Structure formats: structure tokens, C-alpha cells
Amino acid sequence: MSSWGQQxxxxxxxxxxxxxxxxxxxxxxxxxxxxxxxxxAQMLRRAPGRDKTATPRSEKDEPRILSGMLGDKTTxxxxxxxxxxxxxxxGDYGNLLTVPRPGHGDFTGFVRYGGHNDIRGxxxxxxxxxxxxxxxxxxxxxxxxxxxxxxxxxxxxVGPVQDSRFVxxxxxxxxxxxxxxxxxxxxxxxVEAPMRSLIEECRLSQDxxxxxxxxxxxxxxxxxxxxxxxxxxxxLASLLFGIPAVKGVEFGxxxxxxxxxxxxxxxxxxMKEGKVATxxxxxxxxxxxxxxxxxxxFRVAVKPTPSISRPQQxxxxxxxxxxxxxxxxxxxxxxxxxxxxxxxxxxxxALLDLLLSSGQPLPRTDPE
Numbered sequence: 001m002s003s004w005g006q007q008x009x010x011x012x013x014x015x016x017x018x019x020x021x022x023x024x025x026x027x028x029x030x031x032x033x034x035x036x037x038x039x040x041a042q043m044l045r046r047a048p049g050r051d052k053t054a055t056p057r058s059e060k061d062e063p064r065i066l067s068g069m070l071g072d073k074t075t076x077x078x079x080x081x082x083x084x085x086x087x088x089x090x091g092d093y094g095n096l097l098t099v100p101r102p103g104h105g106d107f108t109g110f111v112r113y114g115g116h117n118d119i120r121g122x123x124x125x126x127x128x129x130x131x132x133x134x135x136x137x138x139x140x141x142x143x144x145x146x147x148x149x150x151x152x153x154x155x156x157x158v159g160p161v162q163d164s165r166f167v168x169x170x171x172x173x174x175x176x177x178x179x180x181x182x183x184x185x186x187x188x189x190x191v192e193a194p195m196r197s198l199i200e201e202c203r204l205s206q207d208x209x210x211x212x213x214x215x216x217x218x219x220x221x222x223x224x225x226x227x228x229x230x231x232x233x234x235x236l237a238s239l240l241f242g243i244p245a246v247k248g249v250e251f252g253x254x255x256x257x258x259x260x261x262x263x264x265x266x267x268x269x270x271m272k273e274g275k276v277a278t279x280x281x282x283x284x285x286x287x288x289x290x291x292x293x294x295x296x297x298f299r300v301a302v303k304p305t306p307s308i309s310r311p312q313q314x315x316x317x318x319x320x321x322x323x324x325x326x327x328x329x330x331x332x333x334x335x336x337x338x339x340x341x342x343x344x345x346x347x348x349x350a351l352l353d354l355l356l357s358s359g360q361p362l363p364r365t366d367p368e
Contacts, residue, residue, distance in 0.1 A: 041181065044061070129244070168252070213299065214300075
């Protein structure tokens with residue numbers, strides 16, 4: 001399935017080298033003001049061909065809204081947008097029809113769809129399909145922002161090079177806004193040079209490198225989510241794992257909690273500005289699958305780009321013989337910088353869906 005959601009129904013369609021890709025968002029509240037400029041700004045953060053760390057494939061990624069908006073406001077009916085693919089080189093993928101790329105979905109897609117899957121540029125398995133996700137997230141982000149909910153993420157690491165981490169108890173909105181407007185989002189700008197140097201080293205050696213994206217959300221009210229199978233972690237993770245190349249998600253202290261004692265991991269409760277809060281925030285803003293009112297903090301592990309130019313061992317699916325594969329085409333030496341706005345977008349979609357599912361009122365905090 002390429003659809004998701006309960007109150008917000010999200011459906012992504014298209015292939016990397018098809019005429020267009022797109023998204024349908026059903027269930028949005030009516031009368032929400034949406035800035036086209038803010039939509040474009042988020043699309044540009046993810047768009048290819050604008051930075052040496054990304055694929056040289058250049059796409060404008062200008063969404064054309066077909067329905068669901070009248071002027072600058074949502075109508076409450078399905079919002080549909082398409083993004084044209086204008087710079088494809090499908091011939092680069094001819095040798096992948098029968099020889100799958102190691103680390104990619106070529107082989108599993110071949111088996112799942114009996115060889116009928118579109119292999120060009122990865123088809124529906126391509127990271128290109130994150131462009132519609134960013135559009136949908138940019139819409140949901142503005143609806144949340146009008147309620148005082150702020151989302152921002154940064155490149156926590158590229159390979160062994162690490163950025164500073166969020167202080168999970170107090171995350172300034174100014175920091176999240178700065179990160180959410182950056183194309184190479186970092187808390188500590190000093191680590192940009194070594195990160196770029198490592199990515200360039202991988203590009204020149206026909207290799208790639210992975211990393212981690214850390215995301216935070218402030219302003220979410222307490223009491224959103226449900227225990228067991230419909231918790232905040234469940235819903236966020238189900239959407240985040242829809243991002244190609246994501247191999248792990250952790251919340252709060254995450255896997256680090258496994259090495260701690262309860263006395264170390266538990267967050268003591270306190271009163272702060274008339275509300276129940278916690279002194280620390282190792283739980284990442286979620287307890288029992290339900291928001292605690294503290295900042296939501298989670299991290300996403302992004303694997304290295306599987307399409308690398310180095311010769312790799314594979315199998316010819318028509319002959320059953322082992323062979324050497326040389327991959328052509330244009331690919332990111334590191335997906336992580338462009339994954340940052342995608343992670344933010346998924347957070348926005350999931351949290352708006354959760355808020356609407358909770359039945360809590362959505363009063364605006366900004367003047368109309």
C-alpha cells in the first residue's frame with residue numbers, strides 16, 4: 001500500500017521516471033490558510049541538483065495543486081498535487097532490468113511484482129517519491145504551526161562526524177524554525193565543513209555514506225495518542241519507515257535506555273508554569289504511547305545510498321549466473337541532508353493525524 005492515515009488519508013503515486021509523481025491528502029480541516037511561498041521553500045530544501053552533496057539530477061519540484069484549495073485556503077475536500085518529472089535519463093537503468101542493485105529494492109520488487117515493476121530510477125521505490133511527502137508535510141506543518149506546534153530536525157551525524165544534539169528538556173522554537181529553513185540543517189555550524197568533506201571523499205571514491213537525522217517537536221499537548229498499537233511512536237514510525245533508506249527509528253533515549261537502570265532512565269515529575277512536566281526528558285515526550293507535553297524527540301537512521309558507481313557482485317535474474325554490476329545514472333553520495341525535510345514532513349503529517357484522531361479541539365494560537 002502507498003496510502004496511510006486515519007483522519008488524514010495520505011496517498012502517494014507515481015514513479016521516478018514517469019510523467020509525474022503526486023499526492024492526495026483527504027480529511028484536512030477546511031478554511032486553513034496555506035502559504036504557497038512556505039510550500040515552495042520546503043520543496044526546495046529536498047529538491048535534487050542544488051548541492052554537491054546531492055544527485056546532479058535537477059528538478060524544479062514545483063507542485064501543481066489540482067484540487068482541495070480555493071485561493072489560499074483549504075476547502076476540506078481532497079487536496080491533490082502533482083510534481084512533474086522533467087530531467088530523466090531512463091537509459092542509464094537499462095542494465096538493471098535483469099541485474100538487481102545490491103542494497104536496493106530491485107530484486108525484492110522483481111519477485112513481488114513478477115518483473116513488472118518500473119525499474120527506471122527505482123520506479124515507485126525511489127527516494128524521488130519523498131517529494132510528495134514533503135509537499136503533504138508542508139501543508140500539515142502550517143496547520144500545526146497555527147496551533148503553536150513547531151517542528152525542526154537536523155543532521156545529527158554523517159558517518160562518524162556528529163552534530164550537537166537537542167537538549168530534550170528545553171528546545172527553543174527559534175532553533176527549530178532556523179533548522180526548518182535550512183538546506184544543510186545543523187545545530188553546530190562548525191561541523192558542516194567536516195561533514196561535507198567526508199561526503200565529497202565518498203563521492204570521489206564512487207561510494208556513499210549514511211547518517212542520522214534527529215527531529216524535535218514542541219507545543220504538542222499532553223494526552224494525544226493511545227496505548228498498545230495506536231501510540232504516538234507506532235504512528236510516527238509507520239510513516240517514517242515509508243521513507244526509502246530509513247533503517248531505524250528511536251524515541252527519547254532510545255536504544256541507549258537498554259544500558260541504563262530505572263533510577264537513571266525515569267524522568268521525575270515536577271510542576272512548571274502551572275503544568276505537570278518532567279525534570280528530564282529521556283522518554284522523548286511520549287509515555288505509554290501518549291504525549292506527555294514535553295518536547296517529542298526522535299532519531300532516524302539513514303543507510304548509505306545503495307546506488308554507487310563501484311563494480312559490485314550481483315546475479316543475472318534471467319540466467320541465474322553471478323555477474324558484476326556497474327551502476328550508471330545520477331545518485332546522492334549522501335541522502336542525509338535531503339532526508340531532513342522529509343523526516344520533518346512525516347512528523348507533521350503523523351501528528352496532525354493524531355491530533356484530529358484524539359478529538360481534542362484545535363484552537364488557533366495565531367491571529368487569522
